[in-house]
Amino acid sequence: MKKFTIPCDFAEAKAPFNIYIGEPSPKFHPLQFQHLWLQEERGGSIPSEIMDSFQKLHAIALENGASFEELCVYALGTTSEKASGEAKKDEQ
Template structure:
């Protein structure tokens, strides 16, 4: 199976300022948070933080992907599409 890596943009906190930041989602190891390394790098090198809500959602999606034997990156893309469409219909 080919590993797919997808790019997503999330609003991150940089010392009180909210700015978009790109995260990359692939097929993470099961023993670490799916964006652990990116989260650590952002904090150390840029002084930024990925919101807890985003990290929690990614962790839940990662567990779902493992339980169901599906691609984590594809599940993330699907979830974002569903949320985006839901937000559009509620406007």
């Protein structure tokens, strides 16, 4: 199980929140239970664009018989690398 930190909505503010990615059931959204817990216990929510992105990754994993967890690591790692590369360019 992998841990990722994503920006979540809490009232009028955004704050980092840890989510955990494993191999979800094909019947459920991969973040459904974490999203419900965040709403009920912390009064926050995972933004819809993040929910949509993870749903798309889940569909791709199911269609290709791939590991959802590994696909997320690859996709989010690639995104993180691009962001850090852009930040380094801005510093120069």
